Amino acid sequence: MxxxxxxxxxxxxxxxxxxxxxxxxxxxxxxxxxxxxQLPSGSLVEDFSYPDGKADPGITLTRGDGNLLRVDCELSETQIKAVSLDDRGAKHDYCFELRGAHGFVEMVLVGAFQVWADEAHTVTAHYTVEGESATKTVQPNELEGIGIGESRDAATLLELRV
Structure with a gap:
């Protein structure tokens, strides 16, 4: 070779x-x-998932931009609020605080019947009634009925957006 x-x-x-x-x-x-x-929890990549979204019984928060946050309801404050009835007919208030000029939070809130806007912001609520999508605009410091609150069947609130 x-x-x-x-x-x-x-x-x-x-x-x-x-x-x-x-x-x-x-x-x-x-x-x-x-x-x-499966990014580490300290990652800087935003996936818009809602941390501890299932921590509150009755509502599941799925996504948001971090500017519309679930907070404790305060009796003396006007807050963005969703109101629902559970399967036993008990009323539940879920309050949100806007931290910024705009924000959104996606959720699953079965039995929703009212949406309140705080005194400074217009709120848009996206929901379904018997599988049919609907949208309601709530003016500042006003209350709007959805689902049962507008003489329809029970609503599932899917999103609040400011």
């Missing part, structure tokens, strides 16, 4: 090994990218 043939075989072996190693790196990077959807 000549020296030139040996050099060509070594070159082919090195090239093949390099390509295989590159392929393994590409495969491992692909596997890492598949898991990128």
């Amino acid at each position: 000549s020296a030139l043939t040996r050099h060509r075989r070594w070159a082919a072996l090195i090239a093949t090994t390099t390509l295989m190693a590159g392929g393994l790196v590409a495969l491992s990077n692909g596997a890492a990218n598949a898991n990128d959807e």
Whole structure:
């Protein structure tokens, strides 16, 4: 075997090994990218999911921009509020505070029948009644009925937007 043939075989072996190693790196990077959807909790990538969205019985907060936040209802303050009836007929108030010029929060609030706007903002409520989508605009410091509150069947409130 000549020296030139040996050099060509070594070159082919090195090239093949390099390509295989590159392929393994590409495969491992692909596997890492598949898991990128599960970002660490300290990540700066916004997915608009609502933290502890199921922590409050009766309402599930699913997404939001962080500017319309669920807060405790204060008797002395005018707040953005959604009111619902549970399956036993008990009334529940869910209050929200706007922190910024605008905001939204998506939710699932079954049995919603009223939406209140605070004294400074117009609120848009998106909801369904028997699977049919509807939207109601609530003027500042006003109350609007939805679902049962507008003489229809029970509503599921899906979003509040300011």
